[in-house]
Amino acid sequence: xxxxxxxxxxxxxxxxxxxxxxxxxxxxxxxxxxxxxxxxxxxxxxxxxxxxxxxxxxxxxxxxxxxxxxxxxxxxxxxxxxxxxxxxxxxxxxxxxxxxxxxxxxxxxxxxxxxxxxxxxxxxxxxxxxxxxxxxxxxxxxxxxxxxxxxxxxxxxxxxxxxxxxxxxxxxxxxxxxxxxxxxxxxxxxxxxxxxxxxxxxxxxxxxxxxxxxxxxxxxxxxxxxxxxxxxxxxxxxxxxxxxxxxxxxxxxxxxxxxxxxxxxxxxxxxxxxxxxxxxxxxxxxxxx
Amino acid sequence: xxxxxxxxxxxxxxxxxxxxxxxxxxxxxxxxxxxxxxxxxxxxxxxxxxxxxxxxxxxxxxxxxxxxxxxxxxxxxxxxxxxxxxxxxxxxxxxxxxxxxxxxxxxxxxxxxxxxxxxxxxxxxxxxxxxxxxxxxxxxxxxxxxxxxxxxxxxxxxxxxxxxxxxxxxxxxxxxxxxxxxxxxxxxxxxxxxxxxxxxxxxxxxxxxxxxxxxxxxxxxxxxxxxxxxxxxxxxxxxxxxxxxxxxxxxxxxxxxxxxxxxxxxxxxxxxxxx
Amino acid sequence: xxxxxxxxxxxxxxxxxxxxxxxxxxxxxxxxxxxxxxxxxxxxxxxxxxxxxxxxxxxxxxxxxxxxxxxxxxxxxxxxxxxxxxxxxxxxxxxxxxxxxxxxxxxxxxxxxxxxxxxxxxxxxxxxxxxxxxxxxxxxxxxxxxxxxxxxxxxxxxxxxxxxxxxxxxxxxxxxxxxxxxxxxxxxxxxxxxxxxxxxxxxxxxxxxxxxxxxxxxxxxxxxxxxxxxxxxxxxxxxxxxxxxxxxxxxxxxxxxxxxxxxxxxxxxxxxxxxxxxxxxxxxxxxxxxxxxxxxxxxxxxxxxxxxxxxxxxxxxxxxxxxxxxxxxxxxxxxxxxxxxxxxxxxxxxxxxxxxxxxxxxxxxxxxxxxxxxxxxxxxxxxxxxxxxxxxxxxxxxxxxxxxxxxxxxxxxxxxxxxxxxxxxxxxxx
Numbered sequence: 001x002x003x004x005x006x007x008x009x010x011x012x013x014x015x016x017x018x019x020x021x022x023x024x025x026x027x028x029x030x031x032x033x034x035x036x037x038x039x040x041x042x043x044x045x046x047x048x049x050x051x052x053x054x055x056x057x058x059x060x061x062x063x064x065x066x067x068x069x070x071x072x073x074x075x076x077x078x079x080x081x082x083x084x085x086x087x088x089x090x091x092x093x094x095x096x097x098x099x100x101x102x103x104x105x106x107x108x109x110x111x112x113x114x115x116x117x118x119x120x121x122x123x124x125x126x127x128x129x130x131x132x133x134x135x136x137x138x139x140x141x142x143x144x145x146x147x148x149x150x151x152x153x154x155x156x157x158x159x160x161x162x163x164x165x166x167x168x169x170x171x172x173x174x175x176x177x178x179x180x181x182x183x184x185x186x187x188x189x190x191x192x193x194x195x196x197x198x199x200x201x202x203x204x205x206x207x208x209x210x211x212x213x214x215x216x217x218x219x220x221x222x223x224x225x226x227x228x229x230x231x232x233x234x235x236x237x238x239x240x241x242x243x244x245x246x247x248x249x250x251x252x253x254x255x256x257x258x259x260x261x262x263x264x265x266x267x268x269x270x271x272x273x274x275x276x277x278x279x280x281x282x283x284x285x286x287x288x289x
Numbered sequence: 290x291x292x293x294x295x296x297x298x299x300x301x302x303x304x305x306x307x308x309x310x311x312x313x314x315x316x317x318x319x320x321x322x323x324x325x326x327x328x329x330x331x332x333x334x335x336x337x338x339x340x341x342x343x344x345x346x347x348x349x350x351x352x353x354x355x356x357x358x359x360x361x362x363x364x365x366x367x368x369x370x371x372x373x374x375x376x377x378x379x380x381x382x383x384x385x386x387x388x389x390x391x392x393x394x395x396x397x398x399x400x401x402x403x404x405x406x407x408x409x410x411x412x413x414x415x416x417x418x419x420x421x422x423x424x425x426x427x428x429x430x431x432x433x434x435x436x437x438x439x440x441x442x443x444x445x446x447x448x449x450x451x452x453x454x455x456x457x458x459x460x461x462x463x464x465x466x467x468x469x470x471x472x473x474x475x476x477x478x479x480x481x482x483x484x485x486x487x488x489x490x491x492x493x494x495x496x497x498x499x500x501x502x503x504x505x506x507x508x509x510x511x512x513x514x515x516x517x518x519x520x521x522x523x524x525x526x527x528x529x530x531x532x533x534x535x536x537x538x539x540x541x542x543x544x545x546x547x548x549x550x551x552x553x554x555x556x557x558x559x560x561x562x563x564x
Numbered sequence: 565x566x567x568x569x570x571x572x573x574x575x576x577x578x579x580x581x582x583x584x585x586x587x588x589x590x591x592x593x594x595x596x597x598x599x600x601x602x603x604x605x606x607x608x609x610x611x612x613x614x615x616x617x618x619x620x621x622x623x624x625x626x627x628x629x630x631x632x633x634x635x636x637x638x639x640x641x642x643x644x645x646x647x648x649x650x651x652x653x654x655x656x657x658x659x660x661x662x663x664x665x666x667x668x669x670x671x672x673x674x675x676x677x678x679x680x681x682x683x684x685x686x687x688x689x690x691x692x693x694x695x696x697x698x699x700x701x702x703x704x705x706x707x708x709x710x711x712x713x714x715x716x717x718x719x720x721x722x723x724x725x726x727x728x729x730x731x732x733x734x735x736x737x738x739x740x741x742x743x744x745x746x747x748x749x750x751x752x753x754x755x756x757x758x759x760x761x762x763x764x765x766x767x768x769x770x771x772x773x774x775x776x777x778x779x780x781x782x783x784x785x786x787x788x789x790x791x792x793x794x795x796x797x798x799x800x801x802x803x804x805x806x807x808x809x810x811x812x813x814x815x816x817x818x819x820x821x822x823x824x825x826x827x828x829x830x831x832x833x834x835x836x837x838x839x840x841x842x843x844x845x846x847x848x849x850x851x852x853x854x855x856x857x858x859x860x861x862x863x864x865x866x867x868x869x870x871x872x873x874x875x876x877x878x879x880x881x882x883x884x885x886x887x888x889x890x891x892x893x894x895x896x897x898x899x900x901x902x903x904x905x906x907x908x909x910x911x912x913x914x915x916x917x918x919x920x921x922x923x924x925x926x927x928x929x930x931x932x933x934x935x936x937x938x939x940x941x942x943x944x945x946x947x948x949x950x951x952x953x954x955x956x957x958x959x960x961x962x963x964x965x966x967x968x969x970x971x972x973x974x975x976x977x978x979x980x981x982x983x984x985x986x987x988x989x990x991x992x993x994x
Contacts, residue, residue, distance in 0.1 A: 007466065008383035015399070030413075038991075039991055095300035110539070120314065127816045128815060236965070237967065257412075267406055268405060507620075
């Protein structure tokens, strides 16, 4: 590739301008506020140094939120990547009614997490919810999904995966479309079984998509908000209180701007680290065309 | 032929159960929206409503100007989508196919913006908008979202996988960088551009905290806030009406999505990055 | 810029100019939101206002979301004229420095019907001896009973004490039919109300009314008495713990799966209308027959913001006074179930035989009027009320799930809340 003068910056400018004004600047602003204690209504800020970070480091509740976030990551990102891949592979095998099936899988993607949560709140309802009705018909007494500390996080995760894995299906399908059928056919003629064909032909070609989908799923999981807000509000007993949800409450319900800003900075660093690790792993595993 | 049919049958069978799981909540929503009075909370719950009673829909439309909310959502979501697609294509192309000083920094900045939790930006952005006098305007709802780190990152991935030979051939033919972008790179990455467009539209359609903060009149409120009007607030609400309102408010994106499905398929089959 | 120009024009032009537009932010959704719009329209249509003042009600999300939106707007000096705020936001609002206390307007207006407002309601919104806002929607918790289930169990009246409640709940539970005796939402409000019913304040310094509260009484004997009653019934299977939110418990009751329900009176008409069985109501059960105590007023109030031109503030006050009028209060009470704030409205409805037809609506009013004037029934003023509620609810969930003993969980909730109180104090202090 050759050097290109001012052109690349001209192309970048329309994107960088709003990103800097509406994301980078607010992020830097929270970095500043994280060193202050801010009065709820007047906005008067007093410099407190690293006090907010010290509070965070010493808070068992915050450590608990980190564990919840990690668990939620395992419950949501992994299933939505794996189910998304599985469904995309099955769809790619050209099933009957493939258009209809594809539509079904991706429909929930178009619904907001808040609206999807409204649906699930009713399916999970302990009195008239259909989920427990189905279990009851099978002879199982269903739990109070959203009210039971053991079940609340899995319940929120199920609603999340339901809504989100279709999104991954779309990208996997796009990736699978770029696998040349002649290659898999050749591998089949060489006597490679389905697994070997997937492992040695499909997967390498799919690896940029897989990488992309994984990175996005991890970020989405860390930033999940709407469904937690509506389904459980962080409860029961803090079992669904993720880092972002805790940040939301401290910032917008408890009006602890400084403390919440410190949480934002920490959360940013955590997501950054998770993403950096994935990029590092990807350097070895992802094959670009 | 026999092997092909068997494979198709297997794939269909594997997909049946997950497809049913995906569909059930949506059908249940529609069913609930026709349940009236005590039917909604009857125990044991029943799958189908007793009758096709439209009164919940009438009540939902009476309780809030849903048509206006839908129009606002449509204006905002379309504008954001158009802006994000254009800005992302340009920026991703620069990052993926050009060499320049500061490229690593620009790329890092773009990826970093994906990592900033959205909640963080709310208050500083509100201040910026107040200074611009954009509170309670379409500009206030749209401009802060005119670029997307995600979109740039996504298209970057696709632009990068376009074989170098293609670009070399195009440049030998005397095509400029921009012509290569418009005539070759974008068409080749059409599935990704379309997918991102739909993603951007859905995200814009589904925004909640930001429109809630910057709108100050019912005439500017969006569909998501409309749904909030039906949500319970220390009061008994009628679930049937909520479900009717939800059905009305999700229909546009669901239908749009069902329709653009075909576009995806076409885009995918037409492009094929097989070189 | 456009806004500033508009304002200039408004000030410069004579009386026939464009009307004063008042922004009114509220959190009433569903049918209650529609009724509120209707009352605002009545104000706009009144001859003395038509063409001069116009109120524009705007829904701003839940109470929580509304308060947050207000704060963001105030930081940028973009607040509304009038805002509806939940009861538990009273201390935060009083400390905000952004409001004009209602008392200031009342002092200058002898026509304000202050004497008609029930003292129990007035006292909740009185901070440092001054009425800060207009109590608009007010409620308290009432016990609803499924009369058919009571008849089958050979019971005839609602239980009045903790012991009776436990006993009735047992007799009304039928594991074979999958029905339980009693339910209420997992909400801190019930802890607060049951504490007041036992004459115990939620916080020290007279519930934070004789100086800012320093600690909450979550480890008091009264708190343990309630939590043990609650957890005991859950253990026995006679209480249906359906979790947070107001809906699930009400639904459980209406579906006939719990024979008794404690919930806000603001749903009284709705419950009477939806229940497929006759409904009996009773006051909140007391610990013992003779315990002195009562209930606390819940609901929301209307605040006037100060950062507006005097003429607009005055117009905002006129709207608030309209919301306190007998007509508005009657409309709101009959249309929702919140009780009226005015004695004359209640007396008039009583004369008209309204409560003969809806005896359930009277229970809450009788309970309110029977509440003695003690610090416990005035309700707590806490700057960190929503945090306190989260702590209480988490503690309850741990206890009811059997994950922690009442002593452990309540001590945890108390220490978290006390810390938050101290922190709030320091963030407010000049």
